[in-house]
Amino acid sequence: xxxxxxxxxxxxxxxxxxxxxxxxxxxxxxxxxxxxxxxxxxxxxxxxxxxxxxxxxxxxxxxxxxxxxxxxxxxxxxxxxxxxxxxxxxxxxxxxxxxxx
Ligand code: HEC
Numbered sequence: 001x002x003x004x005x006x007x008x009x010x011x012x013x014x015x016x017x018x019x020x021x022x023x024x025x026x027x028x029x030x031x032x033x034x035x036x037x038x039x040x041x042x043x044x045x046x047x048x049x050x051x052x053x054x055x056x057x058x059x060x061x062x063x064x065x066x067x068x069x070x071x072x073x074x075x076x077x078x079x080x081x082x083x084x085x086x087x088x089x090x091x092x093x094x095x096x097x098x099x100x101x
Contacts, residue, residue, distance in 0.1 A: 025095030028088045032079040037096060042074045045100075053100035061097055068093050 029037070029047070040046035045053050056064060068089050071077035078084045079092075 022085065023088050023091075025088075025091030025093075028079075028084060028092035029095050032081045032084065033092050033096065036075075036079075044075065045096075047096060048099050050100050053097065057097055057101065061093065064097065065090050065093050 023031070034047065036042055036044040037047050040049070040052070045056055067075065069078060069086060078089050084092075
């Protein structure tokens with residue numbers, strides 16, 4: 001009987017996870033970042049373009065993550081999608097960096 005009473009509480013605790021399932025770096029890239037980074041729009045370093053990414057990667061991935069979170073020049077904070085979590089932005093940066101090395 002005790003277990004039955006706990007059930008609704010357990011279901012409630014799971015709700016936030018269901019309402020915002022963390023996206024993978026690839027999903028974040030495809031839904032948010034590719035708008036600019038897929039084409040190189042506005043001077044964004046293009047996805048897979050090693051020459052464009054090399055000098056940026058030199059700054060270190062942590063610095064790139066900070067710039068992606070807070071924005072830099074034409075790059076909007078979180079790619080303009082403020083609902084992305086830090087972890088999602090970080091995963092997207094890693095996704096782009098790992099395809100440009
Ligand atoms: C509205 C267009 C746009 C979107 C959307 C966008 N970016 Fe950018 N991003 C840019 C531009 C432009 C730059 C180049 C900024 C500069 O160095 O002048 C840039 C640069 C970057 C850099 C390099 C920063 C550095 O220090 O050199 C990273 C990392 C980055 N973007 C990550 C992301 C991620 C992750 C997303 C998706 C969550 C994203 N961007 C979405 C336009 C965009």
